[in-house]
Amino acid sequence: MGSNRIGLPEVIASNTIPRESAFTIQCRVVHALLLRDVKARYGGRRLGFTWALIEPVLFITLFVGVFHLIGRSSQSGIEAPLFFITGFSPFFMFRDVLSQVTACTKSLSPLLMFPQVSRFDILIATVILETLVAFLVLFLLLAGCYLMGYTFTIERPLDVLAALMLLVGLSTGLGLVLGALTIRYEFVSAFSNALLSRPLFLASGLFFTADVLPAEARYYALFNPVLHCIEAIRSAIFHSFESRYVDLQYVIVFVLILIGFGLLLADFFERARR
Numbered sequence: 575m576g577s578n579r580i581g582l583p584e585v586i587a588s589n590t591i592p593r594e595s596a597f598t599i600q601c602r603v604v605h606a607l608l609l610r611d612v613k614a615r616y617g618g619r620r621l622g623f624t625w626a627l628i629e630p631v632l633f634i635t636l637f638v639g640v641f642h643l644i645g646r647s648s649q650s651g652i653e654a655p656l657f658f659i660t661g662f663s664p665f666f667m668f669r670d671v672l673s674q675v676t677a678c679t680k681s682l683s684p685l686l687m688f689p690q691v692s693r694f695d696i697l698i699a700t701v702i703l704e705t706l707v708a709f710l711v712l713f714l715l716l717a718g719c720y721l722m723g724y725t726f727t728i729e730r731p732l733d734v735l736a737a738l739m740l741l742v743g744l745s746t747g748l749g750l751v752l753g754a755l756t757i758r759y760e761f762v763s764a765f766s767n768a769l770l771s772r773p774l775f776l777a778s779g780l781f782f783t784a785d786v787l788p789a790e791a792r793y794y795a796l797f798n799p800v801l802h803c804i805e806a807i808r809s810a811i812f813h814s815f816e817s818r819y820v821d822l823q824y825v826i827v828f829v830l831i832l833i834g835f836g837l838l839l840a841d842f843f844e845r846a847r848r
Contacts, residue, residue, distance in 0.1 A: 590656055603690055607699035615703070626707050627714060630666055634658040634715070637781070650783040651814035653724055659715045660808050661780035667708030668778075668800060669770050671745035672752075676766060679733040679753025679840050692845070697746075705742050712738075725824045726812060733810035740822065741803045743829035750836025779804040784819040792819070799825045 590653070616623045634655060641647065641654045649657045678700050720726070728734060755762040778800040784792050795801055802825050805817040 585840065591788075599624075599690060600695060603695050604699050604702070605692070608703055611699055611703050623707065625814060627711050630659070630662045630711060630715065633662050648701055649781075650786065650808075652812050655722075656716075656724055656726060656812070657808075658780070659712070659719065660811060661778075662737060662802055663685055663708065663712040663715055664804055664807055665778055665800065667712075667738070667776070668706065668741045668745045671701060671704045671742055672749045672770065674704055675746050675749025676753040676756065678765075679750055679836075680756040685801040693840075698832055701742065701746055709738070728811050733816075734807055737803045737806035737810065737822070740806075740825045740829060741800065743833065744799055744803070744825070747832025748838050750840055751832060754836060754839035754843050757840075774798070774800060777801065783808070784816070784817060789843065796821075798827045807845050 637658050638654045641649075645679050652660075670747055675697060681772075752762055752766045756766075777795055777798050784795060784801065784805055787795055796819055802820050802822065806820045806822060807816045808815050809820060
């Protein structure tokens, strides 16, 4: 019985099919790597994909409970569960893409022994998987809130998508830079973990919006491009909230600089490692 499913061994041997373009072969390689990553990361675990949903639910439940204890039900006109969903879920996407890209950039995967598989292919598959999982988690959390009676309308869905993709670009670029530096300087790995666990977690708008900060604190907070993205997501989803401080052009410049610098660094240190 014939099958159209293509596994990684078949794809890496695809140089036996000369009529296929290089782009087609690369797409087949990325597709096979993506399926492999799905099976490796979610197929063999007891919780599998469920943990990607449980983690933000735990954080959101905790902080909604804290708000309830202090007698607050909303923040900046957004009901607490929705406020925290649109903070934690995008930030966890940023964190996970960054962590996976950093690991992908610095490691020597056995798959690189195959001439058809490049580090760029592995990177693309990694980013696609993390992004799709994060998008699904955000959708499920928002749908769950809607079913629980929290009514809202996504005002500008394309703006939400744009802000989320800029977050993906930020995490990819920063992951390239940190992963490349880790090839030469091992201590950078500890630095990146500390950066995610404290400063960025606290300063990216998960618990606040820019307009509630004192002017001096807001001035420094807005140097953080992640805060701009989360403010943009909330502004695009909720009619009751519109941030005056979002500057996506600043984020775009940040993304381009990080990705360009990260690719140069990764190429330089990869050549030095050889």
